[in-house]
Amino acid sequence: MKPKSQRLVLVVAAIIAMAAAVLLAMWGLRDKASYFFTPAEVASGKAPEGRAMRLGGMVERGSISRQPDGVTIRFTMTDGEARTPVTYRGIVPDLFREGSGAVAEGRLERGSFVADTILAKHDERYMPPELGNLAAEHKAGKTLEK
Amino acid sequence: MIAETGLAALWLAAGLAALQLVLTVAQVRSGVEFGRTIRTVAVAQGALTLIAFLMLLLVFARTDLSVALVFENSHSAKPFIYKVAGAWGNHEGSMLMWVTVLSVAGAVLAALSRRVEERTLIAALGAQAALALGFYAFLLIASNPFGRLDPAPLEGRGLNPLLQDPGLAFHPPTLYFGYVGLSVAFSLAVGALLTNHVDARLARAMRPWVLAAWILLTLGITAGSYWAYYELGWGGYWFWDPVENASLMPWLAATALLHSINVLAARGALRAWTMMLAVIAFSMSMVGTFLVRSGVLTSVHAFAVDPQRGTFLLALLAIYVGAAFTLFAVRGASLREGAPFQLVSRESGLVVNNLLLSVILGIVFLGTLYPLFVEAVSGEKLSVGAPYFNSVAGPLALVLATLVGVGPLLSWRRERRPVLRKLVVPALLGAGALVTTIVLAPGMGILPRSGLVIATYLAAASIVPLAVRNPLRAPLATWGMAVSHFGIAVALAGMAANAAFTSERLAVAKPGDVLTLGPWLVQLEDITPAAGKNWTAIEAQLRASRGSGPVILRPQTRYFTDPPTETNEAAIETYWNGQLYTVVGKPDPSGGWQLRLWWKPFVTLIWLGGALIAAGGALALLGRALLAWRSRRPRERDWRERYR
Numbered sequence: 001m002k003p004k005s006q007r008l009v010l011v012v013a014a015i016i017a018m019a020a021a022v023l024l025a026m027w028g029l030r031d032k033a034s035y036f037f038t039p040a041e042v043a044s045g046k047a048p049e050g051r052a053m054r055l056g057g058m059v060e061r062g063s064i065s066r067q068p069d070g071v072t073i074r075f076t077m078t079d080g081e082a083r084t085p086v087t088y089r090g091i092v093p094d095l096f097r098e099g100s101g102a103v104a105e106g107r108l109e110r111g112s113f114v115a116d117t118i119l120a121k122h123d124e125r126y127m128p129p130e131l132g133n134l135a136a137e138h139k140a141g142k143t144l145e146k
Numbered sequence: 147m148i149a150e151t152g153l154a155a156l157w158l159a160a161g162l163a164a165l166q167l168v169l170t171v172a173q174v175r176s177g178v179e180f181g182r183t184i185r186t187v188a189v190a191q192g193a194l195t196l197i198a199f200l201m202l203l204l205v206f207a208r209t210d211l212s213v214a215l216v217f218e219n220s221h222s223a224k225p226f227i228y229k230v231a232g233a234w235g236n237h238e239g240s241m242l243m244w245v246t247v248l249s250v251a252g253a254v255l256a257a258l259s260r261r262v263e264e265r266t267l268i269a270a271l272g273a274q275a276a277l278a279l280g281f282y283a284f285l286l287i288a289s290n291p292f293g294r295l296d297p298a299p300l301e302g303r304g305l306n307p308l309l310q311d312p313g314l315a316f317h318p319p320t321l322y323f324g325y326v327g328l329s330v331a332f333s334l335a336v337g338a339l340l341t342n343h344v345d346a347r348l349a350r351a352m353r354p355w356v357l358a359a360w361i362l363l364t365l366g367i368t369a370g371s372y373w374a375y376y377e378l379g380w381g382g383y384w385f386w387d388p389v390e391n392a393s394l395m396p397w398l399a400a401t402a403l404l405h406s407i408n409v410l411a412a413r414g415a416l417r418a419w420t421m422m423l424a425v426i427a428f429s430m431s432m433v434g435t436f437l438v439r440s441g442v443l444t445s446v447h448a449f450a451v452d453p454q455r456g457t458f459l460l461a462l463l464a465i466y467v468g469a470a471f472t473l474f475a476v477r478g479a480s481l482r483e484g485a486p487f488q489l490v491s492r493e494s495g496l497v498v499n500n501l502l503l504s505v506i507l508g509i510v511f512l513g514t515l516y517p518l519f520v521e522a523v524s525g526e527k528l529s530v531g532a533p534y535f536n537s538v539a540g541p542l543a544l545v546l547a548t549l550v551g552v553g554p555l556l557s558w559r560r561e562r563r564p565v566l567r568k569l570v571v572p573a574l575l576g577a578g579a580l581v582t583t584i585v586l587a588p589g590m591g592i593l594p595r596s597g598l599v600i601a602t603y604l605a606a607a608s609i610v611p612l613a614v615r616n617p618l619r620a621p622l623a624t625w626g627m628a629v630s631h632f633g634i635a636v637a638l639a640g641m642a643a644n645a646a647f648t649s650e651r652l653a654v655a656k657p658g659d660v661l662t663l664g665p666w667l668v669q670l671e672d673i674t675p676a677a678g679k680n681w682t683a684i685e686a687q688l689r690a691s692r693g694s695g696p697v698i699l700r701p702q703t704r705y706f707t708d709p710p711t712e713t714n715e716a717a718i719e720t721y722w723n724g725q726l727y728t729v730v731g732k733p734d735p736s737g738g739w740q741l742r743l744w745w746k747p748f749v750t751l752i753w754l755g756g757a758l759i760a761a762g763g764a765l766a767l768l769g770r771a772l773l774a775w776r777s778r779r780p781r782e783r784d785w786r787e788r789y790r
Binding site: 006007010013014017018020021022024025026027028029032033034035036052054066069070071089090091092095105 | 379416418419483484486487497501502504505506507508509512513516517520526527528529530531533534537538542652653654711712714729731732734735736738740742
């Protein structure tokens with residue numbers, strides 16, 4: 001092969017590879033990305049049933065209840081507008097408490113959220129960006145109550 | 147005074163970087179020789195940042211609470227090692243470390259590099275100064291690590307307990323050396339494109355930097371993976387978290403670069419291609435730094451959300467990557483064509499390696515940034531996790547692992563012999579593994595099963611390049627390659643075994659209860675309080691046995707007061723064939739305790755494989771250094787004789 005045409009072949013190969021990457025990524029992202037929803041969006045029917053998604057909000061005070069098996073918990077996630085019941089089997093993360101922010105990964109089954117993973121606020125200063133506004137609103141709400 | 151010395155050193159270094167940039171531009175444009183001055187300035191700049199960094203370590207070691215950063219991230223009651231390591235366990239400190247590595251790398255390049263053509267080196271030092279200047283500006287304007295508090299507080303806020311771990315002392319520095327070591331490859335590529343001197347000599351000068359950076363990235367990622375595995379208490383070794391991807395992307399690019407640079411060094415082919423990869427590799431480091439340091443993504447690692455810093459970093463990223471790509475677009479096409487090669491040749495094999503790595507890189511890149519993109523466009527929030535990365539990038543990685551066995555057997559330029567015949571034994575072993583897994587574990591998923599089969603084949607195939615000749619006479623670099631490729635097989639086997647054979651048990655147990663877990667019987671003997679220097683804990687005592695003598699594990703839940711936090715300290719027992727991983731959770735109203743137990747067969751192979759991959763790199767680096775040293779000696783003798 002002449003050097004010139006060799007370069008052409010390489011350029012074409014690189015372009016094909018990049019196109020392949022983009023196509024593969026788009027195909028994967030179309031049905032494997034999990035969207036983030038708030039309880040209000042769940043209540044208004046925006047969240048699809050049975051698909052991997054994330055639910056974010058504050059853990060409602062007094063809502064955590066332990067099931068008889070000892071490792072399953074139920075609690076309510078709220079964003080001030082609506083409430084979604086959540087079931088989770090496992091050890092909750094260290095910073096998971098009532099009244100603080102959490103994100104649950106899992107799926108919606110008949111209006112109730114079944115979580116595979118629970119992410120809680122990571123330290124005193126960290127808040128998942130999705131919860132940033134929510135937390136600010138929540139704080140504002142609390143100040144008003146006072 | 148210490149903090150002020152550090153700050154002054156930083157300002158001086160920034161001034162020197164500006165001077166270095168001006169001098170290099172002057173030399174490249176007017177041709178006046180400033181070479182010696184430029185080298186001296188680069189070395190002085192490196193020394194100054196090193197001083198600034200040492201000053202930061204000093205204020206942390208002394209817990210000088212009048213420094214804002216120390217107040218926010220340290221505490222007088224913290225163990226000494228975490229006081230020092232805490233210096234880089236926060237945004238400002240880690241950025242200072244980043245800049246320190248960057249300018250010290252520049253200094254080393256200036257002081258030691260004799261292999262590069264002089265004009266290219268000067269241009270490269272200019273590029274390095276331009277990089278450093280931007281990040282000095284970022285530090286001094288948006289992230290000053292030496293800000294004072296007046297009056298000084300009495301006690302600090304403490305360091306996030308998750309970071310109070312030996313992993314912190316080791317993991318970030320290693321990764322940063324890797325990230326920033328790639329800056330030298332970037333600068334050399336920019337320099338060579340500016341002076342139009344892209345050749346084998348440049349590749350040979352660039353190679354040790356790429357190799358060293360790649361070794362450290364490999365070690366950093368492996369160590370980080372193990373750290374997350376035992377510290378987070380989730381039993382997973384890779385979460386496809388954006389911050390993990392931020393370190394994986396430069397690694398993928400550096401791996402591709404590492405292979406293509408050999409083509410350029412040995413054969414003078416793939417010129418534009420290699421320059422492109424050098425630019426991409428460091429761009430990925432900057433993308434990673436942006437992702438981690440701007441807090442732009444939801445992530446278990448993002449400690450702060452700070453949009454101003456994010457914008458600053460994004461601007462730097464856009465300027466540097468934009469400029470480098472523009473330069474590439476202008477100069478790339480006018481580069482001389484590389485030496486020709488046939489379709490079946492070592493060169494082609496390496497091109498295929500590069501293409502596959504690039505596609506995987508593209509997939510990881512798009513998956514990591516897609517949530518940002520969607521949120522910016524439509525405001526919708528989403529996350530992309532393991533299901534996407536495993537199913538899209540996983541099969542490609544397996545294809546790549548299969549080809550890893552073939553590539554090293556091809557000869558340069560043109561392969562005439564039937565290469566596949568040498569792979570009969572590895573292929574038979576792979577087939578044997580397939581039959582064995584079908585018989586013993588019929589229910590395995592397709593990815594883990596292919597992983598085990600390909601790992602078995604590759605473990606054998608990686609040794610073939612040594613076996614076809616006298617292994618003792620093979621160059622060290624060939625040994626390095628074989629060890630690295632063998633490491634891929636080992637890591638792959640670990641991942642597949644972990645995915646296929648892990649047993650998990652989640653239960654509430656009272657003292658005296660016995661739980662079964664795979665081949666194990668685990669008894670909760672007792673729950674007791676425990677305490678450390680700055681924490682108290684609840685400790686479970688577990689007696690685990692399988693046939694032979696029992697072993698005691700003590701997982702804890704620790705409570706820290708500064709800042710108030712709980713962490714799960716997993717207790718892990720390692721055997722030759724796997725790890726027993728135990729976590730104690732919350733108390734149950736009935737008087738029991740939550741226990742989470744895993745038996746993970748052969749999971750340790752993942753990190754052993756990572757270490758082998760890095761060790762192979764180290765062997766290759768050593769081999770190249772020895773070769774260079776040997777080939778330099780006769781020339782020195784020449785030189786001495788001439789001047790006698």
